[in-house]
Amino acid sequence: MSEQLTYDPAYDVVDPKDFRRMFEVERYNRRSDAFDTIISATHEHFWDPTDRRYLDFSEPFDLTRDSIMPMQRLAEFRSPLVQALSKEDQTRLANEVMRWQLSSILHGEQGALSLSAGLCSLLHDVGAQEYAANQAREEARHVTGFAMYVESRWGTAFPIGETLGDLLEELVHTDVVWKKVVGMQMLLEGLAMGTFANIHAHTNDPVLKRLVQLVMTDEAFHHRFGKIWADRTMPALSQAERHSIEDWAAECFESLLFNLVNIRQKRAVYGQFGIDWKELRDSIREVYDESDRRGELKEGTNIFRVLVRTLVKAGIVTKRTRGLYANWVDMAELEAEGDEMVGDAIARDGIDYLLAINSGRRDIAAKTAA
Numbered sequence: 001m002s003e004q005l006t007y008d009p010a011y012d013v014v015d016p017k018d019f020r021r022m023f024e025v026e027r028y029n030r031r032s033d034a035f036d037t038i039i040s041a042t043h044e045h046f047w048d049p050t051d052r053r054y055l056d057f058s059e060p061f062d063l064t065r066d067s068i069m070p071m072q073r074l075a076e077f078r079s080p081l082v083q084a085l086s087k088e089d090q091t092r093l094a095n096e097v098m099r100w101q102l103s104s105i106l107h108g109e110q111g112a113l114s115l116s117a118g119l120c121s122l123l124h125d126v127g128a129q130e131y132a133a134n135q136a137r138e139e140a141r142h143v144t145g146f147a148m149y150v151e152s153r154w155g156t157a158f159p160i161g162e163t164l165g166d167l168l169e170e171l172v173h174t175d176v177v178w179k180k181v182v183g184m185q186m187l188l189e190g191l192a193m194g195t196f197a198n199i200h201a202h203t204n205d206p207v208l209k210r211l212v213q214l215v216m217t218d219e220a221f222h223h224r225f226g227k228i229w230a231d232r233t234m235p236a237l238s239q240a241e242r243h244s245i246e247d248w249a250a251e252c253f254e255s256l257l258f259n260l261v262n263i264r265q266k267r268a269v270y271g272q273f274g275i276d277w278k279e280l281r282d283s284i285r286e287v288y289d290e291s292d293r294r295g296e297l298k299e300g301t302n303i304f305r306v307l308v309r310t311l312v313k314a315g316i317v318t319k320r321t322r323g324l325y326a327n328w329v330d331m332a333e334l335e336a337e338g339d340e341m342v343g344d345a346i347a348r349d350g351i352d353y354l355l356a357i358n359s360g361r362r363d364i365a366a367k368t369a370a
């Protein structure tokens with residue numbers, strides 16, 4: 001269990017097969033209050049993907065005419081092979097690329113649900129369990145929300161890509177809490193916040209725009225759980241322990257990046273247009289190299305900003321791995337920024353939207369009771 005690196009009793013761990021330890025009488029009185037503000041905030045951002053008052057998946061979007069994301073934001077459109085397609089096929093391909101991205105997000109939400117449910121039988125502290133159960137409940141509505149969206153637009157999702165599937169499987173199966181927290185709450189949740197902020201800023205589909213905003217009202221809190229863990233753990237670690245966390249974080253970052261930008265991972269998309277993924281990859285490389293891609297990712301709504309900044313502030317990025325992140329994020333700019341996170345403002349507006357709907361619900365409940 002030494003691999004656990006537990007320095008705060010809130011993160012105490014039991015062997016998940018040793019269920020009897022959950023009945024230890026003393027633990028009920030030792031509940032940590034570290035997560036209480038996050039747990040009680042859940043009622044302010046309650047939403048229900050199956051309730052049309054929050055969002056309506058039956059609102060149509062013509063996939064044959066419009067692209068969900070502007071084509072110039074998709075790397076594939078740099079390729080002459082894609083540019084040679086008919087207008088109709090270009091629109092269809094742009095939407096299939098988004099189907100792949102949203103399928104990855106759906107699988108990622110399932111990973112987050114299974115991971116947080118697993119934390120409930122691994123963590124020993126009652127307050128930490130309540131946090132994890134609450135996150136599991138919120139991830140469950142994200143699975144429902146994205147499943148409903150994908151179904152409304154395409155019928156079914158794409159199968160998971162190998163890289164993301166392997167990473168999620170590793171995160172769900174490991175009993176090492178810090179790997180779960182760094183891999184999921186800091187990296188995956190951080191990347192998700194950046195991706196959702198990017199979709200929110202540019203999508204042409206109002207239903208998707210609303211969906212990602214509502215998901216962000218939850219995710220902003222999940223990301224905070226990672227920060228609490230880091231604040232309470234990182235300063236207590238030995239150098240060797242800090243290095244193992246830093247290296248693990250860098251490894252996860254590379255897997256996520258690979259899943260995101262790698263054409264091979266998306267090969268299921270291109271076959272239906274008669275495009276070979278290797279030829280597509282080579283043709284994009286000819287006109288658009290890694291440095292162009294990095295330059296683009298550094299601009300605007302940078303999808304890596306949230307996660308890299310959290311890692312930097314937590315002391316998980318030192319000069320040992322700084323160079324890896326500097327390829328994708330402007331580190332000097334990032335370090336000079338205040339505490340506002342990409343996506344925080346969108347999540348706050350989302351909470352205002354939810355407060356208005358939820359106060360109406362309470363009126364209805366009071367009338368029904370009366």
Ligand SMILES: [Fe+2]
Pocket residue numbers: 109112138139142215219
């Ligand atoms: Fe989620």
Ligand SMILES: [Fe+2]
Pocket residue numbers: 112139189218219222
């Ligand atoms: Fe989450």
